[in-house]
Amino acid sequence: xVVVVGRILKALSCCLVYRGVVPRSQELPYEELLRLNEQxxxxxxxxxxxxxxxxxxxxxxxxxxxxxxxxKEALRKSETLCRTLVEAVDDAINVKDAEGRYLLVNSEAVRxxxxxxxxxxxKTALDLYGLERGLEIMGEDAQVLxxxxxxxxxxxxxxxxxxxxxxxxxxxxxxxSGEVMGVVTVSRDITERKQMDERLLRTQRLEAAGRIAxxxxxxxxxxxxxxxxxxxxxxxxxxxxxxxxxxxxxxxxAAQRMADINRDLLAxxxxxxxxxxxxxxxxxxxxxxxxxxxxxxxxxxELDLDPCLLPVASAPAQLMRVISNLVSNARDxxxxxxxxxxxxxxxxxxxxxxxxxxxEPGEYASLTVADTGCGIPPEIRNRIFDAFFTTKRTxxxxxxxxxxxxxxxxxxxxxxxxDLESEVGxxxxxxxxxxxxxxxxxxxxxxxxxxxxxxxxVVDGDPLQRALMSRMLGxxxxxxxxxxxxxxxxxxxxxxxxxxxxxx
Numbered sequence: 360x361v362v363v364v365g366r367i368l369k370a371l372s373c374c375l376v377y378r379g380v381v382p383r384s385q386e387l388p389y390e391e392l393l394r395l396n397e398q399x400x401x402x403x404x405x406x407x408x409x410x411x412x413x414x415x416x417x418x419x420x421x422x423x424x425x426x427x428x429x430x431k432e433a434l435r436k437s438e439t440l441c442r443t444l445v446e447a448v449d450d451a452i453n454v455k456d457a458e459g460r461y462l463l464v465n466s467e468a469v470r471x472x473x474x475x476x477x478x479x480x481x482k483t484a485l486d487l488y489g490l491e492r493g494l495e496i497m498g499e500d501a502q503v504l505x506x507x508x509x510x511x512x513x514x515x516x517x518x519x520x521x522x523x524x525x526x527x528x529x530x531x532x533x534x535x536s537g538e539v540m541g542v543v544t545v546s547r548d549i550t551e552r553k554q555m556d557e558r559l560l561r562t563q564r565l566e567a568a569g570r571i572a573x574x575x576x577x578x579x580x581x582x583x584x585x586x587x588x589x590x591x592x593x594x595x596x597x598x599x600x601x602x603x604x605x606x607x608x609x610x611x612x613a614a615q616r617m618a619d620i621n622r623d624l625l626a627x628x629x630x631x632x633x634x635x636x637x638x639x640x641x642x643x644x645x646x647x648x649x650x651x652x653x654x655x656x657x658x659x660x661e662l663d664l665d666p667c668l669l670p671v672a673s674a675p676a677q678l679m680r681v682i683s684n685l686v687s688n689a690r691d692x693x694x695x696x697x698x699x700x701x702x703x704x705x706x707x708x709x710x711x712x713x714x715x716x717x718x719e720p721g722e723y724a725s726l727t728v729a730d731t732g733c734g735i736p737p738e739i740r741n742r743i744f745d746a747f748f749t750t751k752r753t754x755x756x757x758x759x760x761x762x763x764x765x766x767x768x769x770x771x772x773x774x775x776x777x778d779l780e781s782e783v784g785x786x787x788x789x790x791x792x793x794x795x796x797x798x799x800x801x802x803x804x805x806x807x808x809x810x811x812x813x814x815x816x817v818v819d820g821d822p823l824q825r826a827l828m829s830r831m832l833g834x835x836x837x838x839x840x841x842x843x844x845x846x847x848x849x850x851x852x853x854x855x856x857x858x859x860x861x862x863x
Contacts, residue, residue: 451546454532457504459483459497462541471546500542503529507539513549524550557741558716561767564745576624581821583621586614588827592834622680623765635773637670637798638678640724644701647682658695663702669795671724677769684762685728685789692732692787700729700788705795718776722795729788735781766791814838818845 445452451468455461461479469476472487484500485493503510510529515522526549532541590607597604641664648660671678682701689699704727708720735743744767770777770791781787815837817828822843829839 449548451544453544454541455500455544456541457539459485459500468546499527499529500544503531503542504539507531507533522550523548524553554717561741561744576621579621580625581824583614583617585823585827587611587618588831590614592830595834623762634674635672636674637796638673638675639668640671640673640678640703640726640793641665641668643675643679643682644703644726647679647686648701650683651686655695657697658690658693659698661698661700663700665703665705668703668705668724669722669797670799671773671793672796673773673793678773681766681769681791682726682728684766688762688789689728689730689732689787692730692734694732697731697786700727702727702729713776713778716776716778718778718792723775723792724795725790725792727788727790729786731786734783734785735779735787736783740779740781811835811837814840816840816842818842820844
């Protein structure tokens, strides 16, 4: 062992001499060599510790850099996902700081503002929208910033020639500490949904009115029939020129107006109960124009009828009522001063269209009734098809409020559509779209009153109706047998009808 240590010390001495630590000419004693060895070992330990400490520092730096890199990658992915989500939605989205400066906008928001994105970022609502609307937007943002609560509002905005309804939600943007640092705004176009809701409400109101009208009109019709028929029967028995004939004419005219209203009520109550047949729409228009009464010279009627118009599947009497109601409505709007235009056309719609209602694609025959009257104010435009709604006051003949609601009901029963365009002070046009029929239109047969000597059985539960039918058919020469029910009809005759007939 001593020999080994000695050799090591000698080698170390040589190394020191070689390294220039001690001169070659000097010889170190054994104790000095031991001391130098201890110093060297101490320096090695210290430097090793320093190296290990530096290594740990380097490893920590590498770890921190990897964490930063991972965080940057996660942030990049998160930003990409956020940007993709924001751009994927149809809503307009923007983010503003506490001073109202735009920090983020998606493509839909850019489209609505109408400026490039770089001209929007960093600006405020005052810069982009002007004083009035800018103050309104910033006031809403200030409310969210101060309260820290979500704000929901609906706004009606003009976009070119159309009006858009937006649902706007403003949400506070918070830091991790909970402090509000900005506002996130999401604006959704709900125009179509609002229109669909309004159409649904109109349909529900019309159906409710129809149920009531149908219940009332049936009983009312039974009472109305004698009021129409008996004055005619009385006139037949009066001498020519008798003054009572004029009184009968007044009663007939009043009863006829009541019957017109009752037919409207029945049209509302009998939704869908119509027999459709191929009909020439042009012929119905010409018949309706021919029935216009007391047309003054101040009312100009212009017809523009498509000679190649295809037939439509309709109930002619019901469709005639539609035309008559639209013409009457146009005359009232113009007070018989202006131009009434009636136009028919053939068209094929390849996509949904319409100003007031959405008309589905398909092949249609259209009928437009336009006037140059006062127009319909926007605030009542959604009410004009409500049953019993009318704008005719005491200075003019007050309407029943059923005309347009009956028009809409009949058009819907024909599986058609009704559209409306109106401008206050310039006039209104109603257009109906009816599905075409490939079958040829039939000729409209006229009603001719004929008499006979046959026996007719009348079955009706109302004694007034039995008496009236007995009187009218007897006047035409028929022999009449009456029954109050189907059971009674099986064991006829039940009565002769004379006991039920007032005045006989």
